[in-house]
Amino acid sequence: MTAPEVAVEAQPQxxxxxxxxxxxxxALLLPVLAIVTALLLSSVFIIISDPEVVAxxxxxxxxxxxxxxASWEKLRLAYRAMLEGxxxxxxxxxQGFQTWVTTGDATQLVKSLEAIDRTLVYSTPYIxxxxxxxxxxxxxxxxxxxxxxxxxxxxxxxxxxxSIKGLPLVIHLPLALAAGAAAGAVWAAVAGVLKAxxxxxxxxxxxxxxxxxxxxxxxxxxxxxxxxxxxxxSPPVEESAWLPKLAxxxxxxxxxxxxxxxxxYFVYWFLWxxxxxxxxxxxxxxPDAARxxxxxxxxxxxIAMALSGALAGLAGTSEILGVNRFMAQAFSSGYGFDSxxxxxxxxxxxxxxxxxxxLWGFLRAxxxxxxxxxxIPIDIVQIVQGMVIVFxxxxxxxxxxxxxxxxxxxxxxxxxxxxGA
Amino acid sequence: MKAGTLDWSTFxxxxxxxxxxxxxxxxxxxxxxxxLFFPNIEPGASAKFGLNIVTAVKPPPLPDLVVPxxxxxxxxxxxxxxxxxxxxxxGFREPQAVLGVILIIFLVAFLLWATxxxxxxxxxxxxxxxxxxxxxxxxxxxxxxxxxxAVINIGIEGMMLSAAFTGxxxxxxxxxxxxxxxxxxxxxxxxxxxxxVLAVTFRVDQIIAGTAINIFAxxxxxxxxxxxxxxxxxxxxxxxxxxxxxxVLAQIPILxxxxxxxxxxxxxxxxxxxxxxxxxxxxxxxxxxxxxxEHPRAADTLGINVYLTRYIxxxxxxxxxxxxxxxxxxGSVGRFDEVMTAGKGFIGLAxxxxxxxTPIGGFIASVIFGFADALQVKMAILRIPIPSEFLLMAxxxxxxxxxxxxxxRALPPAADGQPYVKE
Numbered sequence: 001m002t003a004p005e006v007a008v009e010a011q012p013q014x015x016x017x018x019x020x021x022x023x024x025x026x027a028l029l030l031p032v033l034a035i036v037t038a039l040l041l042s043s044v045f046i047i048i049s050d051p052e053v054v055a056x057x058x059x060x061x062x063x064x065x066x067x068x069x070a071s072w073e074k075l076r077l078a079y080r081a082m083l084e085g086x087x088x089x090x091x092x093x094x095q096g097f098q099t100w101v102t103t104g105d106a107t108q109l110v111k112s113l114e115a116i117d118r119t120l121v122y123s124t125p126y127i128x129x130x131x132x133x134x135x136x137x138x139x140x141x142x143x144x145x146x147x148x149x150x151x152x153x154x155x156x157x158x159x160x161x162x163s164i165k166g167l168p169l170v171i172h173l174p175l176a177l178a179a180g181a182a183a184g185a186v187w188a189a190v191a192g193v194l195k196a197x198x199x200x201x202x203x204x205x206x207x208x209x210x211x212x213x214x215x216x217x218x219x220x221x222x223x224x225x226x227x228x229x230x231x232x233x234s235p236p237v238e239e240s241a242w243l244p245k246l247a248x249x250x251x252x253x254x255x256x257x258x259x260x261x262x263x264x265y266f267v268y269w270f271l272w273x274x275x276x277x278x279x280x281x282x283x284x285x286x287p288d289a290a291r292x293x294x295x296x297x298x299x300x301x302x303i304a305m306a307l308s309g310a311l312a313g314l315a316g317t318s319e320i321l322g323v324n325r326f327m328a329q330a331f332s333s334g335y336g337f338d339s340x341x342x343x344x345x346x347x348x349x350x351x352x353x354x355x356x357x358x359l360w361g362f363l364r365a366x367x368x369x370x371x372x373x374x375x376i377p378i379d380i381v382q383i384v385q386g387m388v389i390v391f392x393x394x395x396x397x398x399x400x401x402x403x404x405x406x407x408x409x410x411x412x413x414x415x416x417x418x419x420g421a
Numbered sequence: 422m423k424a425g426t427l428d429w430s431t432f433x434x435x436x437x438x439x440x441x442x443x444x445x446x447x448x449x450x451x452x453x454x455x456x457l458f459f460p461n462i463e464p465g466a467s468a469k470f471g472l473n474i475v476t477a478v479k480p481p482p483l484p485d486l487v488v489p490x491x492x493x494x495x496x497x498x499x500x501x502x503x504x505x506x507x508x509x510x511x512g513f514r515e516p517q518a519v520l521g522v523i524l525i526i527f528l529v530a531f532l533l534w535a536t537x538x539x540x541x542x543x544x545x546x547x548x549x550x551x552x553x554x555x556x557x558x559x560x561x562x563x564x565x566x567x568x569x570x571a572v573i574n575i576g577i578e579g580m581m582l583s584a585a586f587t588g589x590x591x592x593x594x595x596x597x598x599x600x601x602x603x604x605x606x607x608x609x610x611x612x613x614x615x616x617x618v619l620a621v622t623f624r625v626d627q628i629i630a631g632t633a634i635n636i637f638a639x640x641x642x643x644x645x646x647x648x649x650x651x652x653x654x655x656x657x658x659x660x661x662x663x664x665x666x667x668x669v670l671a672q673i674p675i676l677x678x679x680x681x682x683x684x685x686x687x688x689x690x691x692x693x694x695x696x697x698x699x700x701x702x703x704x705x706x707x708x709x710x711x712x713x714x715e716h717p718r719a720a721d722t723l724g725i726n727v728y729l730t731r732y733i734x735x736x737x738x739x740x741x742x743x744x745x746x747x748x749x750x751x752g753s754v755g756r757f758d759e760v761m762t763a764g765k766g767f768i769g770l771a772x773x774x775x776x777x778x779t780p781i782g783g784f785i786a787s788v789i790f791g792f793a794d795a796l797q798v799k800m801a802i803l804r805i806p807i808p809s810e811f812l813l814m815a816x817x818x819x820x821x822x823x824x825x826x827x828x829x830r831a832l833p834p835a836a837d838g839q840p841y842v843k844e
Contacts, residue, residue: 045641049648142628198825201774203575203628205824207767208817219810340632377647382640389633394625 031345031352033398034391035359042384046078046376047071078374085369086362088115110248115365117251121323123361125150125335127260128315130342130353131267132308136202137348138271139304140284145191145206146312147336148213149184153313154320155217156183158327159225161237161320172240177259177317184313185306187213192305196298202305210336221329234327243322256318260357263311264350270307280304312336334382341385344392440508443516447505450523454498458534462490468533469540474548474678483674490537497530535805546799548679554784554791555690555752556581556762559745560769561776561783562697566738567613568778569701570731571714571836572620575631576612577742578766579638584608584746586642589757590650592659598751601659602686605747606740612638613739617732624840635766643759650757661755662686686752689744697780710734714834717841727841742766764817771820778833786823793819 047053053074056067089112096109129146136143143149157180164172191209194200218232227235247253271277282290283300291297315335320327342360346352363381370376391398399405470486501523504513513519532541560577567574584605592601612634619630650657662684670681680691701707712720713730721727745766750757768790775789776782797812 045644049644051649051652142632144632194821194825200821200825204767204771204774205821207764208771208820211764211817212814215810215814219808222810223808337636341636344629377644379640379644379647382636383644384640386633386635386637386640389629389636390619390625393629393633394619394623396623397619397625400623 027347029404030395030398031347031392033402033404034345034388037391037398037401038384038387041387042380043075045380045383047074049376049380050074074374078370078376081370081373082363082366084366085115085373086119086366088112106248110251113247113251115369117247117253118365118368119358119361120257121252121254121361122364123357124254124257124260124322125315125319126338126342126357126360127257127354128263128311128318129335129339130346130357131263131350132311132315133339133343134346134348134350134353135267135271135280135311136304136308137343138284139280139300140287141192141195141301141304141308142203143188143191143206143305143308143312144203144340145188145209145336146308146315146339147334148206148210149187149309149312150316150336151213151217152187152316153180153184153309154316154327154331155220155225156180156313157241157317157320158234158237161241162235162326165238167238167240169240169242169244172238173243173321176237176241176321177314180313180317180320181310182313184316185310188309188312189302189306192302195305196301217327218329221327225327227326232329236326237321241321242325243318245322252323254318254322256322259314259318261354263314264354267311268350276303312339315339338381338385341389341392344389440512440516443520444505444508447501447508447519447523449505450527451498451501451505454494454501454527454530458494458530459491459498462494462534462537464491466490466538468493468536468538470536471540471542472544472675474542474545481672481674485540486543488533490533494530494533497526497533501526535800535803539803541799541803544675544678546795547675548683549795549798550788550791551679551683551687552753552791553794554787555687556745556748556765557769557772557787557790558690558694558784559741559748560766561772561787562693562780563609563738563742563745564770564773565697565701565776565778565780565783566741567616567735568773568837569710569714569834570734571717571834571839571841572617572731572735572738573627573631573838574613574616574735574738574742575628575767575770576616576634576638577631577745577769578762578764579631579635580609580612580739580742581746581749581766582642582760582762583612583638584743585749585761586645586746586757588743588747589659589750589755590656592751593656598659598662601751602744602747605751606743609743609746610736610740613736613742614732616739617735620735620840621728621731624842627838627840639760642757646757646759657756659751659755661751661753684752686744686748690748693741693744694780694784701780711834714836717836721841721843727843731841745769768816768820771824774833775823789823790816790819 047057053067053070056063056070060067092112093109096106096112100106100109129150132146132149133143157176160176160179161172164175167175187209188206191200191202191205194205195202221234222232225234227233243254243256243259245252245254246257269277271281279290279295280300280303282293282295283297283304287297290300319331319335324331338360342353342356345356345359346354363384364378367376367378367381370380371378466489468488468490470488472483472486504519504523507513508516508519535541560581563577563580564574587608588601588605590601591604592598595601616627616630616634619625619633620627646657664682664684665688666682671677673681699707701710709720709725709730712723712725713727717727720730746762749761749765769783769787772786772790773783775786776784793816797815800807800812801809
């Protein structure tokens, strides 16, 4: 194993640090530009969502200044609400911190930290679900079914969480987590098996499985898993299955966040440090080469899909055990679908996915505030997402808009491959 | 290997042939019919199938079809068992087609069981089948137009949703349904053009480009519907196209009410199926489309403009998806609801694959999906002892079964999904 090292040393090397920064800049430039472009374009939608501002634009020929000023004011309000909703007000945080140090009264500090808390809590399921889609991409599989797997995982975790009573936390919590992961894995593996043995494309089957999962959850929550009473919700999860909370009460920050980071490390380790991961990446990069190398494509499709489903199942599980503590119909609000954008934005790499998830958690927390403070419907997040996906998937488009020249031949990541294969 | 022992792989390859497996499957269906349905029907109960529906134009009324349920189910079981026995003993030349027949027999037995002692409007359900097949057919046709030139269009769902939105808004604003229809078609065409720009010019991964269109469409329509339509309810009240009976043809019993007394969007749909078939397989333009889809390099060498062909076909595909979108609002309920397409665009794609990338095949597949959907609604009305949520799953399960059962043999256009780089 020493021979290659000697060969490397013989070459003149560029200063390591500069090379690192240049690479980091190259890697971040296009995603950042994509996000900036998407935010700029969604400003247009923010402006047209306000009838009063639109009315002013009708008189643009008479009073151009008024319309522009009103639009600027609207955007300033909107983006300020987004920043405060997602990160909080630094001055207030500092003030709260000082009060806490001097008087020992933490209420002000806790209140000022609510925005960051929300961002972190939102980003937890995003990390899990984003990793799920990213892992699929690495095997050349497009798992659109994260949302359905998330529901099934949540259902299983909820069931284990409330039906078993009297277990200690060290047994009950892992059991509930495992149930959620296993249910998601099985649900996704159906699509994997169908793809491997019949060629049914996973994009269509996972979407169909989504709808089936939603109906299944409707059925269970109105029937077998319904809590006594009027609402179609499950009984509350036993306290021994809760993910421990890490912050005092109005805050909701829980240990699921660190579990998500752990999952990110696991995905990295699995994909890049194990033989199974190597096989999965080989199948994703070039199925023909994999086949000639004696790697079973069918086996890897099933493994990758099951693992992807397990991660998506954990996204739902962490929401149930960490935040909601019971299951309701339509509890997820689209984490599974958003995860596609996260995997793309993070270039299917765990580190990238974690960063993208934090950004998305921030956007979501900010958009909630935008809705309450500036009256902008929260669906603006989806508009931003759609555009981010387009721009990230089309580096040529971003380069075209911002006149950035391609510095080096980028390894074009292959995400999916048609109906065949 | 020792003589006399039988290991799994020998067993699998020598004895477990596809013909034998299918024979056993047929027999299983026969047993299922006898076991599930026969004992659960009241002796002497008869199933009444209505053959008339109430419309403005009345064809001469037909008497109801009354079938004694128990003997009929017994008889259907015998037919299935006979087919299974024949398959095992002699073998059919087209066992897959026989499987279709078996499934139909099973379905009829199911209907007899569900209707025993009650009455059920058969023609009503067939008419509703065609209506429910409509958005799926538009989706399938849109897919055929795009994929025959090798551009995968996953964004059909999003195109339909956006078109449904603009259709209803324009129709409400102008008080004219036809302007709404035009707006819906243009919206679909515009999104088709966007897909073409992304997929052809910028060579974005086509499945991802389509997904982006879907997410964008869901976001934008929900956003606008909350910020505008919630305030301006008058912009979300377009009314809908009324059925137009065709003179004489609408008077034909059974067929008349199903095919010749429907609204304009359904007529357009039927016309488009035929038209797409003719264009694709009997015109020069269609030949060019297929050449571009199968072997773009060869087509390019012969002087066909690959990019332009793809641009035009994908835009037309988008317009067809737009018509499908118009069906949701202008063709049925007359108002827009968030995410109202509910996966019909994706089911349309499955129908396209099932129909082997042909317009007529796609239409037939869509009718099967439409039937599953219509059946589910009627079964809920008949109050059979299956929870409604499971009935609602039916169309999606059928999609999965169909996709996994058929796609292995159906071949997409050779260059499907691959961007073309001109040399």
